[in-house]
Amino acid sequence: MDARASFDLLLPFLALLARGVGAATLSFANKCPYTVWPRTLTSGRNGELSSTGFELVTGVSFSINDVPETWSGLVWGRTGCTIDASGKFVCATADCASGEVSCNGAGPIPPNTLVEFNLAAAGSGQDFYDINLGYGFNLPLSITPQGSGSGCNTTSCAGNVNSVCPSELAVKGSNGSVVACKSVCLALNQPQYCCTGAYGTVETCPPTNYSKIFKDQCPQVYSYAYDDKSSTFICAGGASFLITFCPLLDIICDPILLGYSFK
Structure with missing residues (x-):
């Protein structure tokens, strides 16, 4: 084996060392004019993270420091959450129907803005991440890589769909205010919108006027099934990540003007 081949084999391990042995960090910041309840859900073989659901009031940050270096999973934010008359925790958007803040292993009820991570995917040492509106939108957010990774770009869905x-x-x-927006596939469940059946290829399932509404507001996100080229982000080295809810609302914080009212 020549020196170049040996170096190529070492690249995944060097990338993991760049992140730091054993763990990465997911940080959360809430710049929305309302409370958000983030949720993390592990989709790989690793167990759940130490915090799977928690409250994040306006202006507050929180970090999970025990994310495995090969973690894959989902993150989303719930809004309009309360304790109902029976004592169950329920949310106006992205609820997991478990009755608990932690969600107890359950996924989201769409529509919801979804963050997808695949860290050090398949031993490559590369981190894949994206924002997916394939099932709809409930709040704006951004993903910002942090730390020692190289070639790591922020992706954002900052518009108010x-x-x-x-x-x-x-x-x-x-x-009566709009608190979430379904994707057309979720709302109408027709093959031409869901890219199924005869529409199950990139050639037969182009963007629609509906998916373009999402794409116009958030150009970097998945707006429908075959929206890959501008939506998947790859981080060449190890990094931790900051997820910011309402990333553009530092100054404008009137929830009524922005259409975010859950009273």
């Missing part, structure tokens, strides 16, 4: 959501896709809160 709720403000332009067509009525046939809209989910409304108790006061």
Whole structure:
């Protein structure tokens, strides 16, 4: 084996060392004018993280420091959460229907803005991450790589899709305001929108006027099934990640003007 081949075999291990042995960090910041309840869900063989669901009030940050270096999983934020008359924890958007803040292993009820991670995928030493609106949108967020990784770019869905959501896709809160926006596949469940059956290839399932609504607001996200080229981000080295809810709302914090009211 020549020196170049030996070096190529070492690359995945060097990338993991760049991150730090044993763990990465997921940090969360809430810049929304309302409380968000983040949720993490492990989708690989690793066990759940130390915090799977928690409250994050406006202006507060929180970090999970025990993320395995080969972790794959999902992150999303729940909104409009309360304790109901029976004592169960319930949310207006992205609820997991477990009745608990931790979600007890359950996934989200869409529509919800979904973050997807595959860290050190298949031993490659590369981190893959994206924001997926394939099932809809409930709040804006961004993913910012931090630490020693190289070639790591921020991806963001900072626009308020709720403000332009067509009525046939809209989910409304108790006061009539739009609190989430379904994808057209979720709302209408038709093959031409879900890219199934005869529409199951990239050639036969192009973007639709509905998916373009999501893409116009958030150009870096998955807006439908075959929206890969501009939506998957790869970090060449090890990194930790900051997930910021409402990343553009540092100054403008009027929830009524922005369409985020859960009262």
